Structure formats: structure tokens, C-alpha cells
Amino acid sequence: MKKIIILLLAVSLLLAGCQALSNIKLPKSLPGLSSGEDTGGSGSISAYFVNPKQGGSALKDYPFSPVVRIKSLGGYESDGQVCISGLDREIFSGFSGCECMSFKQEKDESGKFEHDDVSFGPYTLRIKQDDRKEHVVSSVTRFEYGNEIKANISISRDAYENTGCTASINSATSGPLVVGIVEQETIPITEDIVTLIFKIHASKAEEGRFILEENLNDQCTPLSSEKLPVIRARAKGFPTRAPVTCRDVEITGNDVTVVCEAKDISLIDSSGSALFGDNYSPEVIFELRYFFETTSSARFTVS
16 A cells, blocks of 8 residues: 555656646757857868978978968858968078968858968978988968857847846857857846847967957067957847947957947837837847967978
């Protein structure tokens, strides 16, 4: 008899739990998590030597042409320049000491990126017996890049009852910055007007450093450290006529927060009717834009 009573109690608890779960509305997406859409790759600009390869060699009887392979691994179209240095001009005849070439990464018709092989030289090798040793060629790649974040925001028809209004990320392209979450705060101005504030939290995720836009085309010169690089942001596809402004953010560390503000959004029209229905959650796009620098090198021998 005891076993039957315990069994009946267990079944009752299970049914009650299922009923409670059925009343819970689970979110379609959580802040910072993708809903399964294409996030646009998992990196930014890849730049590395394919000639010479690390640990490879150059032959003295043939012209020597260093090649840096460039490819955008994220979802952002980009342009910039790559400069090489480090070669001994007495051995690699024709090399000036620093040479730079520009590149552009654009999506093809299928929406993908093809690599761009940036070639330097050719240089003539003037080799003596004691020059048959290890050499190093280095590159500095500077480029414009960015992140595109698609997020559903929320606008409540009641200026004061907006505790459930938040933002959730649908997708975010990768880059030197990785976006974590987008926070939304609703500020009542009057009972019919609100201001929305969005905070985009991101962290540096790649080896390299942020640079000033004015340094993008500098060639093999030390960069000024007097100014701080900045992130510029904008919002696109916002569903109201209210102006949306985003503040430039100076980069001082690995973590940054970009703030965008939609001011004085009216919740009613001229006749006093509500402009937004319940659970109004349109998708908007936030775009972050900045400039970045990476380095690479290849150690090789001459034979």
C-alpha cells in the first residue's frame, strides 16, 4: 500500500511540474547567443607567408618573390595594405628595405571571400658561401574591419511597464572584436515618450593591435602613441523616426562598451492611438568599425 501511495505522489508531482513548465514562455534567443544564423566566419583578416613558407628555402639561381596570402575569415569586407621588411638588401638585390602593397577583400557572387596573394619583388639573390644561412622576412598588415550585429530590440506600449523589454542577438559577424551581449534600457521621458539606450559589450579576441585610421597607410614607420584608436558605430534599420546616435569609443584595454541612443520615441500617434503592439520586437543592425594591425614572419634558408 505504501508503494502505491508513493507512486501516486510521484505521478502527481510530475504532472504538476509539466503543467508549470507548459506555462513558462522560453525565449527564442538569449543575449549573446546566436539563433543558428550564419555568424560570418570565425576570425578577421588572415595574413601569412606562402612564399617563403616557415622553415622553407629560397634557391640562389632563381628570382625570389615573397608572397603574403590575405583572406577575410569574418563577414566584413575590408581593404588595407601589407608591408614587408627584414631582408638583407646586400643579399636580396632590388629590395628597398620596406615595401608595401594594398589589398581589398570583397565577397564574390556566392557571398564568400577568395584569398588574395600579395606578391613582392622579384629580387635577385647575391649569395656568398657564408650567406647560406637562416633569414627572416616579416610583414605588417593594417586594415579596416568591423562587426555587424543583428539584434531584436523591444519597444513597450507602456512607458512604465517595460521590465521585460530587452535586446537579444540574432547573429554577429566575427572580427578582432567579439561581441558578447547587447543590453537595452528603456527610460521614460513622459507617459507617452521613451528613450532607448543600447550597450554593446565586446572584447578583443585576436593577436594584434588597434590603430588609428590615419595610420592605415603608414609604411614601416613607428606609430604615434599620443592618440587612442577608436571604434565608430552606427545603427541601421531602426523602426522609428527618432534619431539614433552612437558614441565613438576610445580603446583603452581588451574590453569595450559601445553606447547607442534612440531619443524621444513617441508611443502614440497624433490621434492618441498606440503605435506599437504587445511584444513588439523588431530587428535592427548595429555596425562597429575600426582599424587593426597584425604581424607575421617566416624563417627560411637560402641554398
